[in-house]
Structure formats: C-alpha cells, structure tokens
Amino acid sequence: MGLDLFDFDFTESNAEMFSDEKVLEKFKQLQQAFKEKQNAYNMRLEEMPKDLIMYLDEFQKRGWTEKEFGSGINIPDEYLDYHTADELIKEYEEAMNRVLNRPDTNWYNHVLPVMNGKSSPIRWQNKKVRQEVSRAKHEINKKAAQTLGLKHFLEVPESRGKRMKCLDSKWEKKYVIPKIAELVMEITDFDEMEDLFRNHAFFCGRQDWTFGQSTVPIAPYPEFKRLMPTVFETACLCEAEDEKTIKLILDYMGCATGNLERMNPNIKYIYPDGWSMNKYEATLTDEDIERIIDDQERLKRLHSR
Incomplete structure (x- = not known):
C-alpha cells in the first residue's frame, strides 16, 4: 500500500x-x-x-x-451517509446537461452512458428515495430525447445504436410494419406512444414464416412480438410522419416474444388489417397441425426430465 x-x-x-x-x-x-x-x-x-x-x-x-x-x-x-433524492436528481440532471451541450454529442455514445451509469447508488436509503429518483430520471431522459429528437436520429446515424431488425421477414414487412405505422402516425403524445408499445403485442404471422430458412422444420405457432422502443426511439416516433421513417426507427428496436401475457396480463394483441386468430388457424394444414402436436410432445418430454 x-x-x-x-x-x-x-x-x-x-x-x-x-x-x-x-x-x-x-x-x-x-x-x-x-x-x-x-x-x-x-x-x-x-x-x-x-x-x-x-x-x-x-x-x-x-x-x-x-x-x-x-x-x-x-x-x-x-x-452510511445515504444520498438524498435531491442530490441524486441534481447530479443526474447536471451530467445529462453536460453531454447534451457537447457539440459532437450523440445519443448512443454520450447520452446512453449517462443513463446507464449515473446516480445509481449500490445501496439506497429506502425504496421511496429509489422510486422518486427513478421517476425524475425518466422525466429527464424524456426531455433529453425530445430535445435531440427525430432530426438527431436522421442526421447522426451513430445515435441509433445497433440495428435489431425485429421485423425483418417478408410477411412482417408486408403486413405488420404498415399496421404499426398506421397506429404510430395517429400519436404525437409521448405517454400515449409509450402505452402503445408497453401494453400491446403485434401478430407477426406464423413462426415458420418469420424465422426464414431452417434445416429443422419449424412448428407453425402464431408469432407475437412486443416491440420495446427506448425513450429516444419513442420520442422520434412521436415526430415521424411517414411509413419509411417509422420503419427506419423500428429497425433499431428490441423486442420480446413468447408467452407475453405471462409477463404482462394487460397485454392486448393487435392484428394486421384482414388478419385474426381465426384466419391464422385457417392457414394450418393437417401437416402443420401434426407438426405442432409433435412439438408439444417434445416439449413435454423435455420438461418431464
């Protein structure tokens, strides 16, 4: 030492x-x-x-x-001498303002590290302080995202991060993206846009349609995806006015799949125009149904081990 x-x-x-x-x-x-x-x-x-x-x-x-x-x-x-909510909020706001005032700032390289690393003590005084700071940080993040906005997303490609391409199959491009764009273009309020993606999942066809080529036959279950825009992507969607721009933003979003209602019992399912669960079921051939049954038996065997 x-x-x-x-x-x-x-x-x-x-x-x-x-x-x-x-x-x-x-x-x-x-x-x-x-x-x-x-x-x-x-x-x-x-x-x-x-x-x-x-x-x-x-x-x-x-x-x-x-x-x-x-x-x-x-x-x-x-x-311990614990951080107060006011201390943490002030520290976070000052750090955010510093990166926003950089002439070369971009969301992914400069703002996101502040969001991920600032004002997050390892030990908190109590749950109330943690919740108060979390709410305040969300509002600060929201304001920062709206300050940079769609112009920043379009003009500074580095701000977008990595392309996720959650909706990349031909079927999704033809049916799902236009439906999402239709809904997004009706919304300009940030909180409403958050609600759309937090509480809704989109029907994306059959899994054998969306997974593309595979050496192993894919059971044709219905595919539902809940898109998960960041606070920046949400702000950008509020400004987007055409399908091309919306599709570009969607390309960078993450998503969740699987038993979505188990994660959130309030999830509502949205189908592209002309589609429904009944129409999905009507696409299933006898061979498709047999493949689903075989797959369910396989899963039972795995879970019984």
Whole structure:
C-alpha cells in the first residue's frame, strides 16, 4: 500500500487524536469516501484517505465498520451517509446537461452512458428515495430525447445504436410494419406512444414464416412480438410522419416474444388489417397441425426430465 511515517500526524496527543469529537470527524470523512463510491459494500485500504488508516481499529471497536474479505472494510447500512433524492436528481440532471451541450454529442455514445451509469447508488436509503429518483430520471431522459429528437436520429446515424431488425421477414414487412405505422402516425403524445408499445403485442404471422430458412422444420405457432422502443426511439416516433421513417426507427428496436401475457396480463394483441386468430388457424394444414402436436410432445418430454 506504500504507507510510511510521513503519512501520519504526530503533532496531536493520543488523547486529542482519539477523542470522541475527532473520531466522529474522521468517520464522517470515511462516510463521504464511501458515498463517492456509490456506497459500495467494500473499500480497499489503498482506496481510502491515508489519514484515516490509524482510525480503522477505533471505528471497528465502535461498530461503525466491519472487515471485509481481503484487505477491505465495509460500513454497515445503518451507519452510511445515504444520498438524498435531491442530490441524486441534481447530479443526474447536471451530467445529462453536460453531454447534451457537447457539440459532437450523440445519443448512443454520450447520452446512453449517462443513463446507464449515473446516480445509481449500490445501496439506497429506502425504496421511496429509489422510486422518486427513478421517476425524475425518466422525466429527464424524456426531455433529453425530445430535445435531440427525430432530426438527431436522421442526421447522426451513430445515435441509433445497433440495428435489431425485429421485423425483418417478408410477411412482417408486408403486413405488420404498415399496421404499426398506421397506429404510430395517429400519436404525437409521448405517454400515449409509450402505452402503445408497453401494453400491446403485434401478430407477426406464423413462426415458420418469420424465422426464414431452417434445416429443422419449424412448428407453425402464431408469432407475437412486443416491440420495446427506448425513450429516444419513442420520442422520434412521436415526430415521424411517414411509413419509411417509422420503419427506419423500428429497425433499431428490441423486442420480446413468447408467452407475453405471462409477463404482462394487460397485454392486448393487435392484428394486421384482414388478419385474426381465426384466419391464422385457417392457414394450418393437417401437416402443420401434426407438426405442432409433435412439438408439444417434445416439449413435454423435455420438461418431464
């Protein structure tokens, strides 16, 4: 760790150094050091201010710290100096404003890291503070996304991230994307757009239509997808006015598939114009039905092991 005698202060008497007032003052410094590390569970000795080292035994004797595995210590939850909601919100807003004011800013490389890494302590004072900060961060993110908006998405390709292509089959391009575009173009309010994608899943045909070529026959189950736009993509959709632009934004969205109603009992299913569950069932041949039955038997065998 590289400590030597010059790291210690011998100008005070032992009684002064370890008075209740002095020990408390030094412990507050340690609390601040932990706070700057997002109140993690462990701080190595080499990470802490050197003038606190000689107080560690005293802190532990008073129950304010505990030794961690290896050369580290922890402050128990009840003795932490927790972040307040106002502190975290202010820190997050300032960090967001800094990246938005960069002349070269782009959402994916600069804004997203702030969203993923700022104002997220490892230990929170309570659930109420966490929820308050989460709500405030969402509003700040929403404002940032609307500030950059569709113009940024179109003019700065790096802002979009990676193409996900969740709706890339011919059937989805022909039937699903036009239906989504029709719904999106009716909405300009951010919260309404969020609701559309949070609480609705789209019928995307049969799995053997959407999975493309496969060496293994695919059981033709109905395929439903819930698209999951980011806050930036949601803001961009609110501004989009044509199917071509909407399709471009959809290309970068992630999605969820499977038993969607189990994840969210409020999920409603949307079918492309002219389609329904009855029409899907009418496409099934005897061979298709046999393939589904065979696949269900296969799944039963797997789950019974």
